Amino acid sequence: MSKSSCCGTVGELRPIGIVRSVEGNVSEIVVHPDLEEGLYRLDDNREILILFYFDRSEGFDLKVHPRGDPSEPLVGVFATRSPRRPNQIGVTSVRLLSVNGNVLRVEGLDAWEGTPVLDIKPVRRRDELRMDKVRGKTN
Numbered sequence: 189m190s191k192s193s194c195c196g197t198v199g200e201l202r203p204i205g206i207v208r209s210v211e212g213n214v215s216e217i218v219v220h221p222d223l224e225e226g227l228y229r230l231d232d233n234r235e236i237l238i239l240f241y242f243d244r245s246e247g248f249d250l251k252v253h254p255r256g257d258p259s260e261p262l263v264g265v266f267a268t269r270s271p272r273r274p275n276q277i278g279v280t281s282v283r284l285l286s287v288n289g290n291v292l293r294v295e296g297l298d299a300w301e302g303t304p305v306l307d308i309k310p311v312r313r314r315d316e317l318r319m320d321k322v323r324g325k326t327n
């Protein structure tokens with residue numbers, strides 16, 4: 189990897205919203221009102237990706253036991269979904285239940301109440317198709 193691509197800082201992230209409430213498997217995400225227009229037609233999608241920041245995570249180990257289970261053999265942190273990672277970024281695919289103004293209701297988000305949300309994207313079937321194609325070439 190060239191020095192220019194690693195390992196300084198890149199850009200500056202500002203949360204676009206916050207996880208406001210979590211009840212069972214359903215969460216509400218409040219998007220900053222200035223960004224509400226960016227949600228236009230998001231509800232055309234049933235499944236979306238939520239990128240968020242593990243704000244209550246501290247430090248990281250490069251090798252971890254998956255799911256924190258010491259009986260599991262160690263693997264590299266990048267082979268896991270651990271919240272303790274060099275950049276504290278989480279990504280979860282969730283079901284979009286509703287969009288009301290700047291408030292989303294989603295099902296399946298594994299981020300705690302108060303978690304800063306960094307981005308929202310639709311899940312694209314064509315990405316899966318592209319991966320099917322890649323697998324077809326290598327398998």
Ligand SMILES: C[S@@+](CC[C@H](N)C(=O)[O-])C[C@H]1O[C@@H](n2cnc3c(N)ncnc32)[C@H](O)[C@@H]1O
Nearest residue numbers: 242243244245269271278279280298299300303
């Ligand atoms: C194993 S991580 C996986 C998250 C996401 N699905 C991913 O793959 O990036 C999910 C766990 O992170 C923890 N967590 C959730 N919100 C957090 C936050 N704001 N700060 C630190 N840890 C958090 C909770 O224990 C939650 O069950």
